[in-house]
Amino acid sequence: MGQAGLVSFMNVGIVMLIIGFSVLFLMVRFELGPASGLSPVRKWIMTLALGSGMVAFSIKLMIIATLVNFPAQTIRLFAAQQTDPLQLEREAPNAETPIVRLPGLQKAYVWRTLPETAPAPKWNPTTxxxxxxxxxxxxxxxxxxxxxxxxxxxxxxxxxxxxxxxxxxxxxxxxxxxxxxxxxxxxxxxxxxxxxxxxxxxxxxxxxxxxxxxxxxxxxxxxxxxxxxxxxxxxxxxxxxxxxxxxxxxxxxxxxxxxxxRTLNTSDTPYDRFVRGDRQALSAAQLRGMALFQSVGCILCHSGPNFSAASVFDPPPAALRLFPAFDAPHYVKRYQLDKDVGANTPGSKQAVWRVPSLRNVALTAPYLHNGSVDNLHEVVRIMATLQRGKRVSNDAADNATLVWSSRDRTLARIEAAPLSDRDVDDIVEFLKALSSDRLLARSQAGVL
Ligand code: HEC
Ligand code: HEC
Structure with a gap:
């Protein structure tokens, strides 16, 4: 549950308590009190005694709401109305690297812009x-x-x-x-x-x-x-x-x-302009793609300002990942993904690769370590299937995948509402928003 959701839930709890106590007090003061002829002090004690059950009940509710990840929708019923249709919360507007959260998604993910300069080791400052x-x-x-x-x-x-x-x-x-x-x-x-x-x-x-x-x-x-x-x-x-x-x-x-x-950096993209505050920088499709990029889980690996967990913004253990992580033999065969195991010991069954940055990815076809895919839509389908266990289809009949691990003897049910063609299109549109204006201008001028 988001911080804002929790706070508003607490607020509702407190308001309910105040109302409850007021009603109780009025009951004791005007009904029970006169009928039983209690002294004022005793009326207060009776109010508190009658109310203690209510306090305990409210505390229990709050604990449960905190422990169980309370559905975001319920929280939103109570949350203050946002006037912005995009529901954007801007934070630290003056910070060097502005931050944007897209609320309404299960967990707040912080979108950040790329700094202008790349960090250099102490012994080799960039002069x-x-x-x-x-x-x-x-x-x-x-x-x-x-x-x-x-x-x-x-x-x-x-x-x-x-x-x-x-x-x-x-x-x-x-x-x-x-x-x-x-x-x-x-x-x-x-x-x-x-x-x-x-x-x-x-x-x-x-x-x-x-x-x-x-x-x-x-x-x-x-x-x-x-x-x-x-x-x-x-x-x-x-x-x-x-x-x-x-x-x-x-x-x-x-x-x-x-x-x-270290000087070859591109923070001149529609994405960065959007995060810095230009609401017009992304199209509706790109915004939808951005939300999908998060909700589908691309951010689990392509995280941070450089869209890669193998970046200076994330701790190093996140850098290398299984690819393919899920079974999909037709993709593996078609794109020869079993020929090279990457960082894994040669001869291993599974391949491990460094998570690449996705900046300028629309300008750098072909894709994957062996350059076997030349179409960005296809890469997104491959990633959704092989890295997230998603099905890619317009048929919504079955929206979960069962994953059995014979080693751990666990059966996991992965919510996998299939990705539609439109979802894939929108994610691709979002990836295009990671292209540098400068590099794009060159490609449009036919140089690239
Ligand atoms: C014959 C083509 C070729 C030449 C010449 C070449 N590279 Fe590369 N470069 C590659 C390939 C292919 C890879 C990926 C290899 C791999 O990952 O195993 C690569 C990877 C890199 C990377 C890693 C990028 C990343 O995101 O991981 C950098 C940086 C790089 N090269 C810089 C250089 C520099 C500097 C030189 C000159 C000293 C150079 N390359 C010369 C083909 C080349
Ligand atoms: C579990 C980690 C993981 C997840 C989740 C993941 N990726 Fe990847 N992605 C990788 C790795 C690793 C590679 C490099 C694959 C290779 O070596 O060929 C990659 C490669 C890519 C490439 C090709 C980059 C290039 O320059 O060739 C694109 C595009 C991409 N991912 C997009 C996505 C999208 C979109 C999603 C969400 C649907 C996603 N990825 C989810 C780990 C992940």
């Missing part, structure tokens, strides 16, 4: 000098063995949404990788990186691709250092970023790239 240097390194093909690929070949940030629109990326020598390139936009807010979460920071991550034989193909990190040292134009830039007379090392190279990546 303008490092960012300029990092941008240059990010776009330098000297980091690949045949000087054909830079980070931006697979993560196009100047003209694109920070990825390559391919199911598997093209590495040196035309090799096709088995995993989809995630966008680097907003990756500074992620607590772990890669589809399987194997890198703990952007600095760690940046040392991977240059020496990955299927990506940039350099023989060693020393070879990468040597390539950067060979270019005299870098000397000044490194001196400005890290101080003069320091050797150029892989630690500095990756620190500069990470500092640059």
């Amino acid at each position: 303008p000098e490092k960012v300029v240097l990092g941008e240059r390194l990010f776009h330098d093909t000297a980091l690949s063995i045949d000087r054909t690929l830079s980070c931006s070949s697979c993560h196009d940030v100047r003209n694109g949404a920070g990825e390559d629109h391919r199911p598997g990326s093209l590495g040196v020598g035309g090799q096709v990788g088995s995993r989809n390139a995630p966008t680097v936009w907003n990756s500074g807010f992620q607590s772990v990186l890669f589809w399987d979460g194997r890198a703990a920071s952007l600095e760690d991550q940046a040392a991977g691709p240059p020496v990955n034989p299927a990506e940039m193909g350099m023989p060693s990190l020393e070879a990468v250092e040597q390539r950067v040292n060979e270019n005299p134009a870098y000397r000044d830039a490194f001196a400005r970023a890290f101080g003069a007379d320091q050797p150029i090392t892989i630690r500095q190279i990756t620190a500069a790239i990470a500092a640059y990546e």
Whole structure:
């Protein structure tokens, strides 16, 4: 039960008590009192004695209402009338990251905007000098063995949404990788990186691709250092970023790239504008999709301002999740979801993946770790089925799923009112509201 609901229920309890006692007092004063000839003090004692049962009863009711999650609808009968049709409660209007709750849903979930800057580790503060240097390194093909690929070949940030629109990326020598390139936009807010979460920071991550034989193909990190040292134009830039007379090392190279990546943030979305207070920023369908995103339970994993539990806004244990979590063999087969177990031990039956951010997701097809799905509607259906045990249909005949665990010998009945086509459409509309205005303008101009 929401805090507001509980408070209003208490209020009703107190008002009832006052009315009850008034009636009792009047009865004793004008009826019982005169008839029995009691003294004034005794009349008070009698009122209290008669009322004690009522007090006990009210207290019992309140305890029960607090323990049993009292249905929100009942509470709303008592709650103060909201004048706003959206029933929005705005909180902390002047705070740096505004907060919006959508009441009326089972549990208040706090929607937050993305801060402008991504947090940096103490040892590698984001300075303008490092960012300029990092941008240059990010776009330098000297980091690949045949000087054909830079980070931006697979993560196009100047003209694109920070990825390559391919199911598997093209590495040196035309090799096709088995995993989809995630966008680097907003990756500074992620607590772990890669589809399987194997890198703990952007600095760690940046040392991977240059020496990955299927990506940039350099023989060693020393070879990468040597390539950067060979270019005299870098000397000044490194001196400005890290101080003069320091050797150029892989630690500095990756620190500069990470500092640059921490500036690639997109809080310029309709969603963020809405949370900051612009009621017109979201369409009716998007608002409905937003409520569904919560009520269907997408927020259990895609939580917080970066729409990922694997972000700096959530504690790290939330980062990795089973996918698929529920059985749906047709999806698993069609999209080959059993070929790669992600972060789980190789050979395991079940796959575990890092929860990806959903910001700009409408601009970064194809989807999933293997890039096997190119349609956002289909991904939403897959997520609802495989991650929430929902049925996706317009037939409302059976609205619960039974899940039997033979290990724990438990039978769980999961309320799963099927998701209709319109629900799926509206969730997709909401996901589109997570696209950056800047990136969207580029895509509409045909650059992306
Ligand atoms: C050949 C294509 C390719 C190149 C070149 C490349 N990447 Fe990637 N990048 C990928 C793929 C594919 C993944 C996902 C791999 C995985 O999860 O196993 C990825 C993942 C990432 C991620 C993690 C994003 C997230 O949300 O987890 C970051 C950050 C990143 N790359 C940055 C870089 C940087 C910096 C460089 C240059 C030093 C670079 N990439 C070069 C293809 C590439
Ligand atoms: C139990 C956790 C969980 C829940 C609940 C969940 N997701 Fe996901 N979601 C994931 C994981 C893990 C992945 C990465 C899957 C992979 O590795 O291919 C993912 C991937 C996605 C993607 C693809 C992102 C990309 O860049 O390819 C979208 C879109 C998405 N989820 C939307 C949703 C929606 C909408 C809901 C609610 C219907 C939802 N998710 C519910 C865990 C979850």
